[in-house]
Amino acid sequence: MEAHAPYRYEQLADLIIGMIDKGALSPGMRVPSVRAVSEQHQLSIATALQAYRMLEDRGVLVSRPQSGFYVSNARHGTFALPSTSRPRTKASTVSISGAVAALLEHASNMSLVPLGCAVPDVGLLQSKRLDLMLARVARQHGARHNVYSPPRGEAALRREIARRSIRTGHALSPDDILITSGCTEALTLALGAVARPGDTIAVESPTYFGLLHTLEVLGLKALELATDLVRGVDVAALARLLDKEPIAACVLSSGFSNPLGYVMTESDKRSLLALLSKHAIPLIEDDVYGDIHFGRERPKPFIALDRGENKIIYCSSFSKSLAPGYRIGWIAPGAYAQRVMERKLAFSLSSPVLPQLAIAEFLEGNAYEVHLRRIRRVLEENLTRMVRAIEASFPAETKVSRPAGGFMLWLELPKHFDSRALFDEALEHGICFAPGNVFSASRRYGNCLRLSAGHTWDDHIEAGVRRLGRLACAQLNR
Amino acid sequence: MEAHAPYRYEQLADLIIGMIDKGALSPGMRVPSVRAVSEQHQLSIATALQAYRMLEDRGVLVSRPQSGFYVSNARHGTFALPSTSRPRTKASTVSISGAVAALLEHASNMSLVPLGCAVPDVGLLQSKRLDLMLARVARQHGARHNVYSPPRGEAALRREIARRSIRTGHALSPDDILITSGCTEALTLALGAVARPGDTIAVESPTYFGLLHTLEVLGLKALELATDLVRGVDVAALARLLDKEPIAACVLSSGFSNPLGYVMTESDKRSLLALLSKHAIPLIEDDVYGDIHFGRERPKPFIALDRGENKIIYCSSFSKSLAPGYRIGWIAPGAYAQRVMERKLAFSLSSPVLPQLAIAEFLEGNAYEVHLRRIRRVLEENLTRMVRAIEASFPAETKVSRPAGGFMLWLELPKHFDSRALFDEALEHGICFAPGNVFSASRRYGNCLRLSAGHTWDDHIEAGVRRLGRLACAQLNR
Numbered sequence: 001m002e003a004h005a006p007y008r009y010e011q012l013a014d015l016i017i018g019m020i021d022k023g024a025l026s027p028g029m030r031v032p033s034v035r036a037v038s039e040q041h042q043l044s045i046a047t048a049l050q051a052y053r054m055l056e057d058r059g060v061l062v063s064r065p066q067s068g069f070y071v072s073n074a075r076h077g078t079f080a081l082p083s084t085s086r087p088r089t090k091a092s093t094v095s096i097s098g099a100v101a102a103l104l105e106h107a108s109n110m111s112l113v114p115l116g117c118a119v120p121d122v123g124l125l126q127s128k129r130l131d132l133m134l135a136r137v138a139r140q141h142g143a144r145h146n147v148y149s150p151p152r153g154e155a156a157l158r159r160e161i162a163r164r165s166i167r168t169g170h171a172l173s174p175d176d177i178l179i180t181s182g183c184t185e186a187l188t189l190a191l192g193a194v195a196r197p198g199d200t201i202a203v204e205s206p207t208y209f210g211l212l213h214t215l216e217v218l219g220l221k222a223l224e225l226a227t228d229l230v231r232g233v234d235v236a237a238l239a240r241l242l243d244k245e246p247i248a249a250c251v252l253s254s255g256f257s258n259p260l261g262y263v264m265t266e267s268d269k270r271s272l273l274a275l276l277s278k279h280a281i282p283l284i285e286d287d288v289y290g291d292i293h294f295g296r297e298r299p300k301p302f303i304a305l306d307r308g309e310n311k312i313i314y315c316s317s318f319s320k321s322l323a324p325g326y327r328i329g330w331i332a333p334g335a336y337a338q339r340v341m342e343r344k345l346a347f348s349l350s351s352p353v354l355p356q357l358a359i360a361e362f363l364e365g366n367a368y369e370v371h372l373r374r375i376r377r378v379l380e381e382n383l384t385r386m387v388r389a390i391e392a393s394f395p396a397e398t399k400v401s402r403p404a405g406g407f408m409l410w411l412e413l414p415k416h417f418d419s420r421a422l423f424d425e426a427l428e429h430g431i432c433f434a435p436g437n438v439f440s441a442s443r444r445y446g447n448c449l450r451l452s453a454g455h456t457w458d459d460h461i462e463a464g465v466r467r468l469g470r471l472a473c474a475q476l477n478r
Numbered sequence: 479m480e481a482h483a484p485y486r487y488e489q490l491a492d493l494i495i496g497m498i499d500k501g502a503l504s505p506g507m508r509v510p511s512v513r514a515v516s517e518q519h520q521l522s523i524a525t526a527l528q529a530y531r532m533l534e535d536r537g538v539l540v541s542r543p544q545s546g547f548y549v550s551n552a553r554h555g556t557f558a559l560p561s562t563s564r565p566r567t568k569a570s571t572v573s574i575s576g577a578v579a580a581l582l583e584h585a586s587n588m589s590l591v592p593l594g595c596a597v598p599d600v601g602l603l604q605s606k607r608l609d610l611m612l613a614r615v616a617r618q619h620g621a622r623h624n625v626y627s628p629p630r631g632e633a634a635l636r637r638e639i640a641r642r643s644i645r646t647g648h649a650l651s652p653d654d655i656l657i658t659s660g661c662t663e664a665l666t667l668a669l670g671a672v673a674r675p676g677d678t679i680a681v682e683s684p685t686y687f688g689l690l691h692t693l694e695v696l697g698l699k700a701l702e703l704a705t706d707l708v709r710g711v712d713v714a715a716l717a718r719l720l721d722k723e724p725i726a727a728c729v730l731s732s733g734f735s736n737p738l739g740y741v742m743t744e745s746d747k748r749s750l751l752a753l754l755s756k757h758a759i760p761l762i763e764d765d766v767y768g769d770i771h772f773g774r775e776r777p778k779p780f781i782a783l784d785r786g787e788n789k790i791i792y793c794s795s796f797s798k799s800l801a802p803g804y805r806i807g808w809i810a811p812g813a814y815a816q817r818v819m820e821r822k823l824a825f826s827l828s829s830p831v832l833p834q835l836a837i838a839e840f841l842e843g844n845a846y847e848v849h850l851r852r853i854r855r856v857l858e859e860n861l862t863r864m865v866r867a868i869e870a871s872f873p874a875e876t877k878v879s880r881p882a883g884g885f886m887l888w889l890e891l892p893k894h895f896d897s898r899a900l901f902d903e904a905l906e907h908g909i910c911f912a913p914g915n916v917f918s919a920s921r922r923y924g925n926c927l928r929l930s931a932g933h934t935w936d937d938h939i940e941a942g943v944r945r946l947g948r949l950a951c952a953q954l955n956r
Contacts, residue, residue, distance in 0.1 A: 097820045097823075100823065101629075101819065101820070101823065104629065104823070108625075108626070108628060117626075119625065119626060121625075122621055122622060122623075122624045122625060125621075125624050126621065127620060127621055127624045128620065128621050130620070131616040131617060131620025131621060131624075131832075132616070132617060132620075134612070134613075134616040134620065134832065135612075135613035135614070135616040135617040135620075136613070138609040138610070138612040138613040138616065138836075139609060139610060139613040142605060142606065142608070142609025142610075142612065142613075142803075143600055143603075143604065143605055143606050143609060144600060145600075145803050146600045146603050146605045146609075146801055146802060146803040146804075147586075147597065147599075147600060147802055147803055148586070148595075148597060148797075148802050148803070149803070149805075150586060151579075151582065181659060181825075181826035181827070181829075182826065182827055184823075184824070184825070184826055184827040185825060185826045185827075188824055188825050192695075197674075197675060210823075210824075210827070213820070213823060213824055214824040216820075216824075217670075217820055217821055217823075217824035217825075218824070319626075323624055324624060324625055324626050325620075325623050325624040325625055325626070325627065325830065325831040325832065326624075326830055326831075326832075327627075327826065327827070327828065327829060327830040328830075341579065342575045342579070342691070342694075342695055343695055345575075345578065345579065345582070345662075345688075345691060345695075346662070346666055346688075346691055346692040346694075346695035346696070347659075347662070347663060347666050347695075347825055347826075348659035348660065348662055348663045348666075348805065348825075348826060349659070349660055349662040349663075349688070349805070350805065351659075351805065352803065352804055352805040352806075352830055352833050353803040353804075354609075354612065354803065354804075354833070355830050355832070355833070358616075
């Protein structure tokens with residue numbers, strides 16, 4: 001099956017985004033009614049509504065009951081979206097570890113304005129309730145549980161994760177799941193199960209630098225895929241690549257990718273699955289940001305759209321939404337269950353028992369849902385404020401992403417901009433962020449940067465973003 | 479430097495062990511005085527005393543104040559020591575994962591008599607105090623610590639481990655240490671740092687099956703070294719091998735190796751270090767059993783005997799002596815610090831925060847020392863009882879190890895004995911143990927087995943060992 005041409009609702013959605021980008025529709029403005037737009041473009045009402053709903057889920061539009069759809073004035077104002085990436089079409093050996101280690105060190109430096117680290121801060125997570133559960137299981141059941149956890153993980157936690165998996169649209173059984181040390185171990189186990197040193201792995205471009213670091217350590221090459229801020233991975237471009245390059249596996253975000261924040265449409269995801277199935281290429285998907293959606297619906301991961309034709313390894317964790325300090329993630333390895341289990345035994349044997357039991361207990365009731373509703377609202381608000389601060393201070397040519405979930409912003413400045421120089425300068429001013437070139441194996445995106453809006457918004461953060469904007473202006477004016 | 483000939487005190491010690499083995503000296507019997515033996519063998523008093531002290535540390539002799547040295551009647555009676563291993567002198571590809579996974583599954587089956595699993599049971603560890611500390615840090619400081627731990631690990635824990643390292647004879651600084659997910663992750667990080675797929679790693683034979691499993695997953699070959707129950711790795715044999723085989727690294731136990739339980743003498747360790755230094759081969763040492771010594775002195779690890787000429791990676795954990803459920807180990811990677819850190823970032827990013835802080839607090843006071851004194855006594859007593867039960871029920875030809883630390887026994891039966899068949903039969907009788915051939919990459923030791931004495935001794939365990947002995951007798955008589 002070929003990668004499909006855009007559906008009509010997607011064409012309509014693109015048109016509306018284009019109008020917003022060009023200023024023909026501005027924030028707060030009412031967009032044409034569903035009926036009007038369906039007549040104008042000779043679409044069915046259902047198709048037009050599908051386009052509007054999708055834009056609503058992405059945070060581009062907001063609907064007001066009895067009134068219609070409006071351009072969201074929340075997250076985006078005057079700045080355009082960054083352009084679709086055009087990485088080289090050859091696999092690259094990865095050599096990024098030094099940069100990653102240095103970045104992580106700065107990102108954990110509490111004295112800097114924290115725009116670098118991709119975890120919500122402790123004030124925002126408010127994990128008190130979870131910690132009390134840990135205290136209780138330790139006090140009451142600690143002695144009984146001072147044993148190696150089964151390598152697969154505690155049954156109680158696997159049950160709760162399985163129970164929640166229904167919300168993602170793909171019901172897992174507890175036995176499908178293996179508990180890991182965060183999503184990091186999940187991805188490393190997955191890559192080790194599907195690839196051997198020297199193999200090539202296709203990844204989004206730009207992509208999470210931790211993934212590139214892991215590829216480097218495992219001796220794998222990265223093939224960077226052209227990726228659009230709205231539609232995600234360019235399926236047609238991937239189809240052309242697969243005819244030329246042997247690829248051992250593809251690693252993609254299930255939604256709200258880090259750093260771009262896009263969500264692929266379900267139809268694009270299906271096209272991509274069909275393409276991978278045709279070439280018999282396994283897909284590793286990373287769903288760590290899926291629970292932080294601002295729209296009504298959680299994006300469906302690839303695994304929920306698979307018709308049994310793909311080999312998919314699903315990876316996720318609680319690090320972005322609940323408990324980075326607990327280091328609890330999981331993997332549903334599907335056809336690779338045995339190889340993943342063998343690697344888990346060799347890498348860490350099993351995960352600590354009590355943190356698993358505490359999270360299982362936390363998930364049992366409604367606490368995680370309540371928690372998610374709160375942090376989604378706060379993180380969306382944080383992004384809005386950060387975009388405003390960016391628009392008020394960064395150069396007018398700056399382009400900025402408009403994620404409908406997660407808490408990262410991707411900024412693109414003019415081609416000759418040097419975000420590494422900005423990084424060094426920002427550190428001197430006590431500000432940390434992630435420079436663009438750590439998100440690419442071929443060290444592209446030197447004119448881009450990622451800002452994290454995971455910290456409780458305050459004057460300190462606001463002032464940091466604005467100062468960063470002024471530093472960027474100063475560099476451009478030099 | 480060549481592997482040295484045995485020192486005179488070692489010759490004397492071997493002579494006394496031989497006399498005990500042959501029954502010339504029996505349990506409870508007073509051995510000739512230091513003065514008498516020094517005159518008889520024309521040795522200095524100091525040399526004779528050194529031999530006696532070494533035998534005391536190994537649990538062969540006991541000293542009684544004002545009275546002299548006696549043959550210990552604790553752990554060994556009538557059965558001889560298993561013979562020195564004579565593995566093949568070629569590297570083997572490892573293919574053991576299936577067997578290991580199956581064994582681990584049985585070993586965690588609570589309904590079986592637990593002679594299979596190499597961790598002390600929860601009743602013996604009595605980790606209540608540690609769990610209360612975990613509860614307290616979770617309650618009081620949980621929210622503040624819901625962040626990624628530094629990849630190196632919590633400073634408080636690294637400080638405590640460094641402080642305790644003085645007892646091993648080699649003072650580490652907190653910055654020398656990286657916290658891992660048990661010793662398993664430490665060994666995996668170490669192997670990844672020194673070797674590439676296809677390389678050969680020299681290991682004791684028999685050795686811990688988990689290590690063999692890790693070699694397999696990392697695509698490394700195993701070269702098994704001849705190993706003696708008393709003296710450990712045969713340094714002269716290793717010297718001959720190194721002239722023929724290229725070896726990427728050597729992995730050895732610091733003391734009370736699993737499964738044999740031997741401790742190499744300091745002079746043998748020094749010879750081995752000199753040999754590895756001459757060939758520029760890094761040493762990875764595993765010291766997880768070192769704290770469980772029955773003699774007065776903790777055996778010095780290799781790293782404490784190095785004169786700065788060797789590249790040594792030191793690995794240990796709290797899994798055997800305090801908290802298997804917490805999954806906290808550590809690695810002192812020395813010259814490989816950067817490569818180990820890079821791999822830690824890729825494999826698990828960092829370890830959970832709160833379990834680290836709880837163990838740090840536990841180590842701060844005297845609690846760990848008090849705890850160790852208690853479990854050393856209990857585990858020594860367990861071994862004594864287990865040896866008695868073996869001698870009362872196993873075939874008379876059975877040979878059994880006499881470890882002076884740890885809690886494992888290694889049994890050797892006549893050549894044609896099939897411990898895998900015994901394993902299957904024992905499972906039907908509700909008894910689990912570890913069959914010998916999982917301790918060898920070339921699947922030797924089919925006539926051997928390992929029994930763990932880590933569980934609180936009771937009639938159930940006693941009856942299990944005796945039934946196992948009767949099953950072994952029945953097999954030999956068939």
